[in-house]
Amino acid sequence: MKKSMYVIVLSVLFLSACKNDKKQAESNSMQPSEMNMEKAEGHEHGDHDHDATMGENSSKEERKIDATTQKNSATSAIIDSYLQIKNALVKDNKDGAAKGGTMMLTAFADFDMSQLNDTQHKEYMEILEDAKEQAEHIVKSPIDHQREHFENLSVDVNDLIALLGTDKTLYQSKCPMAGEGKGAIWLSEYKEIKNPFFGSKMISCGSVQKQIN
């Protein structure tokens, strides 16, 4: 019995080794065509980035919002979910922020893209892709991690408003200590400073930079 067991074990190892070699050869021969496709896509994306909209954007921290922001209620659900996250982080409330993250994912899923023109659509898709990822992380992360993603999300929502407008009155504030000392912006529905990046530790750090609407 013992002997036959050894035989089985040895033959398994031998067989799996054979199989792996074959598998490897297969996957190697499979890969190139797939890869080329991805490459082509990649190129296309790369070129997009050099287009006017992104090119301007990339050199600055965030996109400037014009004094005359378009009145648009289509972005309201997204902004509401953002404010829910912001207000939860002000109160050091991790679960509240996670709930806001889920709200945001729903808001993006419900957003009607058919109203966008071609240039708007392209930039919207980039903002969407990024904001969704930030929201997903906010849903599942501890609070310090949520705050890190909230920094990115604030830039995304700020750019979304610059692109599509809002009918809400909002205040863009900056905390010079966030973003590893580089400073970071957030948006609020009220003028008073309540810092979402540090919460109760540094609740009044920051200053209003501009008013939207």
Add this chain to the structure above:
Amino acid sequence: MKKLKKIVLFLLIVFVGIQFIPTKRNESSEVLETDFSKTFTVPANIQNTFEKSCYDCHSNNTNYPWYNKIQPISWLLENHIKEGKKEFNFSEFGSYSKRKQKNKLKSLVSQIKDKKMPMQSYTIIHKDAKLSNADKEQIIVWINKLRDDL
């Protein structure tokens, strides 16, 4: 005793059986145009560190040790790689939007600073993937500069 033998034999058969279930491996001999190393001018030592410590789970090409070709270990590993590539794929970094690139580089720095990456469960086996303090410092300084230039 007889029962024990039967159980061992049964497990052995299952073990043999699952070896024949095909797994799609994360292997590619080609370095894409969108690879991190082709998107930016990366100093050779930093690129080497990335390839040694990160590329196994964050690129289209994993360097598999022999034991990772045996199931079920290989299934566990494939899942890790899938997750890892979704978060950050060095092979496709050039295809990310500028917005995404910036944020990903920021996360790269904070993951290294917080000692979350490379994962401990990985460096326990891959001793050479462990980042020294000098490696970390070098990466963080260089990435931060890259972020400012983006």
